[in-house]
Amino acid sequence: MKALVITRFGGPEVLELQTKDDPSPGEGEVRIRVERAGLNFADLSARVGLYPDAPKPPMVVGYEVAGVVDAVGPKVTSVRPGDRVLGVPRFGGQADTLVLPEAQVAAIPPQMSFDDAAALPVNYLTAYHMLFHVHVLKPREKVLLHGAGGGVGIAVIQLCRLVEGVEIFGTASAAKHPLLRDLGVQHPIDYRTEDYAAVVRRLTHGRGVDLVLDPLGGGDWAKGYQLLAPAGQLIAYGWSNMVSGERRNLLRVGSQLLQVRPFTPLGLMDHNRTMSGVNMGHLWGETALLRGHLNRLLDLYAAGKIAPRVDKVFPLSQGADAYRYLQERRNVGKVLFDCTR
Numbered sequence: 001m002k003a004l005v006i007t008r009f010g011g012p013e014v015l016e017l018q019t020k021d022d023p024s025p026g027e028g029e030v031r032i033r034v035e036r037a038g039l040n041f042a043d044l045s046a047r048v049g050l051y052p053d054a055p056k057p058p059m060v061v062g063y064e065v066a067g068v069v070d071a072v073g074p075k076v077t078s079v080r081p082g083d084r085v086l087g088v089p090r091f092g093g094q095a096d097t098l099v100l101p102e103a104q105v106a107a108i109p110p111q112m113s114f115d116d117a118a119a120l121p122v123n124y125l126t127a128y129h130m131l132f133h134v135h136v137l138k139p140r141e142k143v144l145l146h147g148a149g150g151g152v153g154i155a156v157i158q159l160c161r162l163v164e165g166v167e168i169f170g171t172a173s174a175a176k177h178p179l180l181r182d183l184g185v186q187h188p189i190d191y192r193t194e195d196y197a198a199v200v201r202r203l204t205h206g207r208g209v210d211l212v213l214d215p216l217g218g219g220d221w222a223k224g225y226q227l228l229a230p231a232g233q234l235i236a237y238g239w240s241n242m243v244s245g246e247r248r249n250l251l252r253v254g255s256q257l258l259q260v261r262p263f264t265p266l267g268l269m270d271h272n273r274t275m276s277g278v279n280m281g282h283l284w285g286e287t288a289l290l291r292g293h294l295n296r297l298l299d300l301y302a303a304g305k306i307a308p309r310v311d312k313v314f315p316l317s318q319g320a321d322a323y324r325y326l327q328e329r330r331n332v333g334k335v336l337f338d339c340t341r
């Protein structure tokens with residue numbers, strides 16, 4: 001088998017396509033020949049050395065795959081060789097072969113491509129969990145969404161459209177704005193040239209928004225908190241501000257930590273605001289919860305209500321190019337690997 005290995009912390013040059021022995025499925029396990037694997041911002045943070053959950057290098061990352069089952073261990077009942085499936089490993093997905101516990105594998109509907117099946121899990125589970133489990137999105141709510149043109153961002157936009165009259169303020173690089181408008185973002189904001197907080201205040205006549213979805217972290221959490229309307233909620237779900245270049249920058253890390261403001265129960269009560277956090281990686285063991293979300297998402301997909309936007313598919317052998325593409329903020333939607341090449 002072949003796997004894209006992060007050989008040590010550093011820039012894209014630390015990625016290496018390596019050949020290893022094929023793993024065999026044990027009891028309750030399924031082996032998948034992977035067609036497509038997802039690339040997520042967390043993988044980039046892991047490569048730089050800023051993702052504490054990741055294994056130590058040399059490591060293979062990757063949270064989501066789609067492919068064909070080619071072997072199953074004893075006591076596997078839900079899938080068999082030849083089935084098309086998606087899989088959600090905690091790490092190890094960026095490879096052409098993968099063994100997973102049966103509980104982390106699901107059959108994919110006949111009309112679903114491998115591209116869509118690999119693009120759906122992380123982005124849509126995260127978006128769905130935030131909008132409909134941690135928050136309860138209501139008609140005509142106003143939502144501030146950062147990274148609106150990214151993988152999670154586009155999933156959030158599509159899911160917001162399921163609820164009547166939701167108004168989205170989406171920050172993104174300017175080149176992504178026309179597409180974001182087409183997708184239903186009423187107010188794209190170029191955070192590089194405008195102060196997004198000032199824009200949101202102006203457009204909401206000072207009232208603010210009902211929900212802030214913030215994967216930026218540091219000072220942006222404090223800024224987003226100040227933008228909450230009465231009974232508003234901020235969900236912190238990432239810290240991409242930590243990643244400033246191709247390598248870890250300890251000065252940047254220190255300055256990010258200093259920008260975090262403490263939130264007290266008394267303050268939350270007095271302001272009628274809610275602060276929440278989401279880390280899907282730490283929910284990977286909650287199989288019933290995630291299976292419920294996934295089934296709902298597959299139903300929405302079958303009904304044509306959501307559709308992953310796959311921006312670019314890179315051969316696994318060009319792993320460094322894919323990581324660079326994401327880091328240079330060029331993606332609009334999902335970046336995938338073709339693990340057969």
Ligand SMILES: NC(=O)c1ccc[n+]([C@@H]2O[C@H](COP(=O)([O-])OP(=O)(O)OC[C@H]3O[C@@H](n4cnc5c(N)ncnc54)[C@H](OP(=O)(O)O)[C@@H]3O)[C@@H](O)[C@H]2O)c1
Pocket residue numbers: 039040041042122123126146147148149150151152153171172173176215216237238239240241242243244278279280281326327328329330331333
């Ligand atoms: N907590 C969870 O369970 C969870 C799950 C999934 C993702 N996340 C988080 O959600 C965020 C989005 O993840 P994703 O996988 O969907 O990635 P993504 O949004 O597709 O990632 C790339 C985009 O992020 C924006 N960006 C913001 N800060 C950046 C930086 N420092 N370096 C490079 N790009 C930056 C850029 O777009 P613009 O310039 O257009 O803004 C870029 O195109 C990440 O922070 C990730 O860690 C969290």
